[in-house]
Every structure is written in C-alpha cells, then in structure tokens.
Amino acid sequence: MNGGDRMELERAKQAIASADAILIGAGAGMSVPAGIDLMDTKSFAKNYPAMLQYGFTFGYQLMGYPYHDDRLKWGYLSASLHNMFQLGKDDTYQKLFKLVKDKEYFVVTTNIDRLFHKNDFSEERVYTPQGDTSLFQCKLPCSDEVWDAKVLVEEMVKHIDPETQFLTREDLIPRCPNCGGEVYMNVRSGGFFIDDPYLQGQVNLNNWLKDNGHKKLVFLEIGVGYNTPGVIRFPFERMYAQLQHADFIRINMDDSNVPLGGIGLQMDIETALNIFLTN
Numbered sequence: 001m002n003g004g005d006r007m008e009l010e011r012a013k014q015a016i017a018s019a020d021a022i023l024i025g026a027g028a029g030m031s032v033p034a035g036i037d038l039m040d041t042k043s044f045a046k047n048y049p050a051m052l053q054y055g056f057t058f059g060y061q062l063m064g065y066p067y068h069d070d071r072l073k074w075g076y077l078s079a080s081l082h083n084m085f086q087l088g089k090d091d092t093y094q095k096l097f098k099l100v101k102d103k104e105y106f107v108v109t110t111n112i113d114r115l116f117h118k119n120d121f122s123e124e125r126v127y128t129p130q131g132d133t134s135l136f137q138c139k140l141p142c143s144d145e146v147w148d149a150k151v152l153v154e155e156m157v158k159h160i161d162p163e164t165q166f167l168t169r170e171d172l173i174p175r176c177p178n179c180g181g182e183v184y185m186n187v188r189s190g191g192f193f194i195d196d197p198y199l200q201g202q203v204n205l206n207n208w209l210k211d212n213g214h215k216k217l218v219f220l221e222i223g224v225g226y227n228t229p230g231v232i233r234f235p236f237e238r239m240y241a242q243l244q245h246a247d248f249i250r251i252n253m254d255d256s257n258v259p260l261g262g263i264g265l266q267m268d269i270e271t272a273l274n275i276f277l278t279n
C-alpha cells in the first residue's frame with residue numbers, strides 16, 4: 001500500500017468512527033468471500049462437474065440461459081439454490097455488522113442471497129430491490145403471488161443424476177399453483193419480476209433518509225460494479241451530491257473512482273474492514 005492509499009484508508013476509518021449514520025450499498029463483491037462468485041471456474045467445476053460436458057465453465061453463463069430441457073434447468077438451479085441456502089454466518093458480513101451495529105445503519109443491496117439477513121442485520125433495515133432467491137413466482141406472471149422456494153428445492157436436490165445434472169423426477173419440476181405455468185426465482189431478471197415484496201424496503205429507505213440525512217452520514221459502497229449501476233452506484237453518487245456534509249467511501253477492486261471529495265479504496269473488503277475495526 002502506498003502512502004496516498006494509507007492516508008485515504010485512515011480518512012475512511014475516521015469518517016466511519018465519527019459517523020452517526022451509515023448507508024451501506026453492497027454489490028456482488030460483498031458476497032465473493034462467502035463463496036458466491038459467478039465468475040469463478042474452480043468452484044463451478046467442483047460443485048457442478050456434470051455441467052462441464054455441456055460447455056459451461058462458470059455460473060454467470062447460466063444467468064437467464066434458455067434451457068432446452070427442464071430437467072437440466074431444475075437439476076442445475078436446485079443444486080445452485082441449495083448451495084446458496086446452505087450459507088449462513090460469514091466472517092466478512094459479521095465484520096461489517098460489528099462495524100455498524102451501534103450506529104443508525106441501512107443497507108441497500110443488489111445481492112439476492114439473504115446474507116445480510118443471515119448475519120444479524122435487521123430485516124427492516126435491509127432493502128433488496130433485485131429480489132430474493134428463497135422465493136418463487138409464476139413466470140408469466142398470472143398473479144402477484146410469491147411463495148417459499150426452500151422446501152421445493154430441498155426435495156429436488158435429492159433427485160439429481162450426478163452424471164448429467166438432470167432432475168430425475170419430472171413431477172418435482174415446480175409449477176405455478178395458479179395457472180400450472182413455468183416458475184422462476186423471484187429475482188429481477190426480466191419483465192416478469194414481481195417487486196411487491198420489496199416495495200416496503202424502498203419506503204423504509206426513504207424514511208431512514210428523512211430521519212438520518214441531516215446527521216453525520218457516511219455512504220459506504222462495497223463491491224458494486226457496473227452490472228446494474230442504476231440500483232446503487234449512481235443513486236449513491238446523486239444523494240452524495242445533494243448531502244454535501246456527508247462522507248462517501250467506495251471500496252472496489254476494479255472501479256474505485258469517486259466523485260470529488262469522496263474516498264476511493266482500491267482493495268478487497270476484508271483488508272479494509274480489518275483496518276476499520278482495529279483500534
């Protein structure tokens with residue numbers, strides 16, 4: 001770390017220590033240490049070896065992939081959802097919680113893995129506008145209904161052929177209880193997305209900003225790239241421009257440029273959190 005970086009890090013640490021309120025914006029980078037890395041070929045080959053024969057080498061290739069066979073679709077989806085559901089307490093999330101738990105905090109995250117919820121962040125203070133993989137919905141959709149995915153997933157993963165990744169019990173392929181049509185995770189990946197479950201989160205965020213916007217506020221953005229910059233990155237920069245008394249910290253390995261006056265930290269979140277937490 002050069003002297004300039006060290007100074008920026010110290011500035012960030014001071015800003016967090018003296019803040020009354022912290023607005024966290026977390027992207028995919030936040031969940032990488034927990035093992036959710038859609039670009040990682042190594043963990044993909046280890047977890048889904050049968051997928052390699054079809055030419056897939058990392059998870060991101062299967063986002064929105066038009067499967068030709070529902071047995072492969074649900075064989076893979078149920079396995080990857082099962083792996084995500086298994087995740088619980090995570091060291092990086094726990095460190096972030098420790099950093100903010102005694103302050104007024106609020107979280108906006110594009111992550112759909114529920115890791116904030118699983119790591120003690122309060123439900124009312126976490127807004128997940130991109131949805132939640134633990135819920136299913138009709139892919140039409142024929143109604144605004146969403147339902148629990150976990151029971152269905154745990155049943156499916158018991159019936160996957162390890163040689164082909166196919167779901168061997170076609171009767172377990174999830175169907176909409178209403179119209180019998182296709183089902184998908186309740187995540188924002190097309191016009192079919194049902195956002196009703198997340199509207200309260202937007203209300204909570206607005207109320208939180210009303211209550212805390214005038215206080216000593218820090219925007220703490222972590223691992224947010226350019227996949228969906230309209231959800232966190234750009235709104236955070238706009239809010240910072242309006243609240244000039246606030247501090248702005250961006251932790252990002254690839255895109256750490258910040259608006260004037262902000263603090264850009266080009267480092268991994270683990271390193272930054274460890275330094276923030278040392279006395």
Ligand SMILES: [Zn+2]
Pocket residue numbers: 138139140141142143176177178179180181
């Ligand atoms: Zn339906």
